[in-house]
Amino acid sequence: xVDEKTIKETLTILKVSYPSALKDLDKETATIxxxxxxxxxxxxxxxxxxxxxxxxxxxxEYFPTIAQIKKEIANIETKDIPRAEDEWQEVIRAVHKxxxxxxxxxxxxxxxTYYIMGKVRYDIICNASPEAQIWNKNKFIEYYNDYLxxxxxNIQIGAExxxxxxxxxKLLEEK
Numbered sequence: 001x002v003d004e005k006t007i008k009e010t011l012t013i014l015k016v017s018y019p020s021a022l023k024d025l026d027k028e029t030a031t032i033x034x035x036x037x038x039x040x041x042x043x044x045x046x047x048x049x050x051x052x053x054x055x056x057x058x059x060x061e062y063f064p065t066i067a068q069i070k071k072e073i074a075n076i077e078t079k080d081i082p083r084a085e086d087e088w089q090e091v092i093r094a095v096h097k098x099x100x101x102x103x104x105x106x107x108x109x110x111x112x113t114y115y116i117m118g119k120v121r122y123d124i125i126c127n128a129s130p131e132a133q134i135w136n137k138n139k140f141i142e143y144y145n146d147y148l149x150x151x152x153x154n155i156q157i158g159a160e161x162x163x164x165x166x167x168x169x170k171l172l173e174e175k
Contacts (some may be wrong), residue, residue, distance in 0.1 A: 002041040002049045007034050010053055014063060023061035040066050048073055067156070074155035081151070084144035087113045088137050089123060100126050116143045 011034065015022045025033070040051055052072035056064045090109060098104040102122055106114055117125070120140050128136055 002038070002046050004034065004038055004046050006046055006049065007037045007041065011037070012052070012056070013132070017057050018063040037066065038072070044073060048076060052076055070156040071152075072154040077155050078148060078152055081148060082110075084141040084148075087116075087144060089139050091117050091140065095122075095126050112146075113145060116140060116147055119143045 011022070011030075022030075049069070052069050053064070055072050055076070056068060060068070087110070091111060094105045094108050098108065100123060105117075105122060109117065117140065120136050120143070125133070125136050
């Protein structure tokens with residue numbers, strides 16, 4: 001996990017990479033900056049944080065914001081999630097392999113693919129005409145990409161903020 005030493009080393013590297021960015025930073029502001037960065041990244045794996053900062057250093061001309069680093073972390077964490085089109089092909093393979101046996105399909109597909117497929121409805125996918133299957137595929141891809149975007153946003157806001165939002169959403173729903 002990211003600790004204070006990692007934050008200080010990273011800010012030093014960024015100061016060298018972007019010499020004009022922190023040139024007027026006084027000690028008090030630097031201390032506050034370290035505290036803010038530590039709060040935002042303390043639950044992030046050190047290697048993941050360093051990879052994100054390094055990626056940004058190699059492509060950005062300007063000193064990165066916390067939001068840019070979080071976005072890069074989310075991109076790294078979700079890069080191994082298959083494309084929507086590939087997962088649609090897995091759903092079609094399941095149709096050919098298991099027919100309407102949803103129990104076997106549940107064990108065959110990845111949990112998130114199964115969940116997204118359920119939004120389109122497996123029985124409809126199994127019995128669709130070729131024309132209707134195009135619509136099913138488009139809806140699946142739309143739902144899948146929405147899911148992927150939510151996953152990226154969840155990674156970006158972090159665990160503490162997600163807990164805060166979840167708790168406050170529950171309070172609003174109870175009213």
